[in-house]
Amino acid sequence: MKLDKPVPGGPCWAEVGCPDLEAGRRFYAALFGWRTESDTREEMGGYTIAYLADAPVAALVPLGEESLSHPVVWYVTFAVADLDATVAKVRSAGGSVVYEPGDVPGMGRFASVTDPQGAAFQLWQERGFAGAGVLNAPGALGWVELLTRAPEEAKAFYTTVFGWSVNASERYTQWGLDGADFGGMVTMDDKFPHEVPAHWLPYFAVADVDTMAANATEAGGTVLMEATSVPDGPRIAVLRDPQGAMFGVYDAAYER
Secondary structure (H helix, E strand, O other), rough: EEEOOOOOOEEEEEEEEEOOOOOHHHHHHHOOOOOOEEOOHHHHHEEEEEEEEEEEEEEEEEOOHHHHOOOOOOOEEEEOHHHHHHHHHHHHOOEEEEEEEEOOOOOOEEEEEOOOOOEEEEEEEOOOOOOOOOOOOOOOOOEEEEEEHHHHHHHHHHHHHOOOEEOOOOEEEEEOOOEEEEEEEEEEEOOOOOOOEEEEEEEEEEOOOOHHHHHHHOOOEEEEEEEEOOOOEEEEEEEOOOOOOOOEEEOOOOOO
């Protein structure tokens, strides 16, 4: 079963840092057909929401000069019913709080945290804006994957904080809620450079993975992992946008 809308404990949003916002707009419009609108409120700093038709699906975040020394990444956000209580769980389970809970006027409450291995993610309590208006449809977020060197510690942390189910095989571990698997976990081995930290990677659904990889290259991006069919799983690829942010794509027709 697939999630078709945000639910507490599940992924609800993804946003990418953009040193060059206009370049980011062009790349993702070419790739996914996103239409983008920037929030004109001064306090929002040019925060730009991407849409498929009228459904919000992701955001592009302009990065100021003070942020340019940090890697450009996609951030995954999880919906929660009580932000302050979840932040307390993060702390007690060994995680860290990067940005304390704060209000986004007319939309909700937000915090940025990391797990004990340093993988960053965001928390969102809706107060008017639930997050993605569609999930698991072409051009929309549909899967999130944790890459970590400490899988057992990660299982303990995330099941404590969110109550996720763990569906583990010899090849792969999947996270779930109420019978719907929405993400997975990869153990980082020696093939991963030592300097690559634990992190979350969003995957977007697409109609054709091979075509999408070719289109990403044509639009100035890079294919980091060529399109491949996962045993008992979907066809996937991992890409990098022209400004350095990594993300995955997978076959939207795959039924899990």
